[in-house]
Amino acid sequence: MALNGRDVISLTTDKLSADAVSESVTCASCGAISLFIGTTRDHFEGKKVVRLEYEAYVPMAELELRKICSDIRTKWQSVRHINIQHRLGVVPVTEASVIIGISSPHRSDSLEAVKFCIDTLKATVPIWKKEIYESGEPRWKENKECLWADGGKDPKC
Amino acid sequence: MALNGRDVISLTTDKLSADAVSESVTCASCGAISLFIGTTRDHFEGKKVVRLEYEAYVPMAELELRKICSDIRTKWQSVRHINIQHRLGVVPVTEASVIIGISSPHRSDSLEAVKFCIDTLKATVPIWKKEIYESGEPRWKENKECLWADGGKDPKC
Amino acid sequence: MNGFVDAQVSVLYFAKSAELTGLKSELITVSSNVTSVQLWQHLEEKHPRLAVLRDQVVLAVRQEYVPLSEQPLTLREGDEVAVIPPLSGG
């Protein structure tokens, strides 16, 4: 881990705040903070989504998030602070389900690291989302990044 | 411009807020918001920076920022909302000088568009930063992205 | 006797697997030498509705992912095994 680098990971039922994440990764020697905010959408295949519910295998999710932090620090050694917040429980539409904040002296590192972080999170962190629609059966979603989801399987295999 | 896409541009002496930018680009049909926050550093070549001062050729800066928005919408047609805030006047160290927020249905578009936006802003928008040090002469900075700065010139030309 | 002892382990169910079994967790006793495929078959026998997940599930043993395979799991008494349907975090 970089000198004084801080990894903050949080799985919470509270509303997420971009300012709180941004402040927690701010550092006096960094010029760049990159943030990614995943928000919940209001429609899926023409059905109106009324809310989302997230659940996690909490201790393992934290473990996998720590692995992502460690991988980021191997790939982008100038990264300073990392904060990954994922919301659990009921999330109203348009509210943030995930916020990732990463600081670095130069912007390309934090921008690339944020992209890697959200891509990897979707593939490896045991968290699940259920969409509840105005009408029709609720549905557990599947990330295409997840290797054992239908969408993640190589059709040629 | 995409259906209902909103370009918000602001040059302001007020403190910038990541939450305000994030909220202004939130949309019910977008899953992704990418933010870039440029912060002011506390050191330059071993000298302690006490504050920064930004000035802009305001109407032309707004014009150039609008051109960037228009270029983003040509390159990433799924981009929904764009908000670019740049602070002017005195900016204390570690506070944000620029915040860019872009929303899109899929995250790769907003992530790439944010990177393009900050890269292009540094190269083309008439804004200048002066660093004031604890000791020694203040210094006007030069972005290496600016084609007519010393750092922007091809050394072989 | 194959030289392997039985181990009581807790099985955690998440997302769709929790809905299909109606359980968040349960204790089961299996051979410590069971493979992940055999363990899955055992869970399917107890909870036939899990069959719909067969081609898109992995297990986590002691919080590490384990695909369904013929590798022995070398379970220890008290281990935690989780049923991991396709992820949808983010």
Added chain:
Amino acid sequence: MNGFVDAQVSVLYFAKSAELTGLKSELITVSSNVTSVQLWQHLEEKHPRLAVLRDQVVLAVRQEYVPLSEQPLTLREGDEVAVIPPLSGG
């Protein structure tokens, strides 16, 4: 007479150029057919300290960038010309 009229234009100075001239803006009168290099030379004659910027400056005419070149600027009465030192926004 070259067929071109004189035009009074306002020149805006920013950042280091404002410090070097001690001015934020001034009105000057030049031939409407002046090139950007000639205009810059005119400004340097008025404000010799601007010379340090010569190799790293562009102009903006009617809020569009114009590099120093032999192209005529076709200035019109009341046009806004700006001296643009290297940018450092962001």
